[in-house]
Amino acid sequence: MEIYALYGPSGTGKSTSALALAHKYNINAIIDDGLLIYQGKKVAGQSAKYEKTTVQAVKRAIFFWEEHADAVKEAINHYPIERLLVLGTSRKMIHRIQGALALPEIHHYINIEEIRSSAEIKAALFDRGTQGRHVIPIPRIQVEQDFIHRLIAKVDKIFSPKKEEIGETTIVHPQFQTGKIHVSELAMKKIAIQSCEHLPFIESFRKVKVDITNTPVVEVDASFIIHLGQNVNDLANTIQQHIYDAFLEFMDLEVEQIRIVVSHIQIESPAHA
Incomplete structure (x- = not known):
């Protein structure tokens, strides 16, 4: 299994970029915020964005709970994953996830600044800071099965540079994300x-x-x-x-x-x- 790691501060657009990056490098599985996503569908885990507090969300994202980590490890071994993309806020967080899931060595590290422009990153941070919106890189119907407490803002279709549809992300407002700032x-x-x-x-x-x-x-x-x-x-x-x-x-x-x-x-x- 070939491991890719995408890292960057919270709110800079990692989840938004994950599907396009996976398409570019022919990656068939993604670890993002507690979820294992295989070929565009959630197959194991629970999203940190479902948690009620920031502390719980962080623990969920790094697979702190053994039961959660074991379920995802079992799924990783079950599915024919050739390339896996792991998302985290830093290399340190990536290594925490790697250890918790007993993943092999990481072959490729990608900084979010390598694939998103400064303008895109600042726009993503502005949106997170004012609107409190988070992205889950799976279709809305899969999010709705679990995410019933807060508003699902919208769905974004993700397209390749050739304009072919390669997936769908869902934008949500987690419970731990409190407050908004509206700039008219x-x-x-x-x-x-x-x-x-x-x-x-x-x-x-x-x-x-x-x-x-x-x-x-x-x-x-x-x-x-x-x-x-x-x-x-x-x-x-x-x-x-x-x-x-x-x-x-x-x-x-x-x-x-x-x-x-x-x-x-x-x-x-x-x-x-």
């Missing part, structure tokens, strides 16, 4: 506008859209007043930089795409100005 779209629009409304060439903002569903995207429709000889692309780039810097400063988010639409341009001569 209006507040995010104001961050975008106020970051560059002082720029002398902006006449008005006609529309601003912000979407942080996956990675942050900002779209700005503006009117310009420019002088002869000014480069519109350079001015648009200035807006992009101001918006990028503002979201990074105030929300610790890296905006992956900033689209600038210039819907109206008024040209003035320097003398008129």
Whole structure:
């Protein structure tokens, strides 16, 4: 059995990335938060996300309870697993899981930063910190069999780079995840506008859209007043930089795409100005 380990801090998107990584390396089983997932289906264990407290969740994730570990070890020996992906918050946690399940040596260590961009990681951390959402990389119907106490937020289809569907993840709100912070779209629009409304060439903002569903995207429709000889692309780039810097400063988010639409341009001569 060939063992892969994916590690990174909590909330950085490991479970979200697990199915795509498994598809890429032809991995047919995953250990994630107390579950053994074989060919996209839960076959043994219990998710740490079902626990009521953070301490219980951590113990579940590292197979602290012997009965839980034994059930998963039995399933690992039962199924024809050629490659196994183990998820953890650190190499130390991976080794704890390795010992608890008597797994062979780990052949490949993968840091979450190697497969997700900085923007994706910051967006995932923002979502975890504000919405308290966690991902389980199995279909919703399997989650619903066990997870009856808290809201199941939604289901995400996972696609390969070739756009073929390779699996499904379920987003849940565990009981141990208390509290949410709501950042309204209006507040995010104001961050975008106020970051560059002082720029002398902006006449008005006609529309601003912000979407942080996956990675942050900002779209700005503006009117310009420019002088002869000014480069519109350079001015648009200035807006992009101001918006990028503002979201990074105030929300610790890296905006992956900033689209600038210039819907109206008024040209003035320097003398008129």
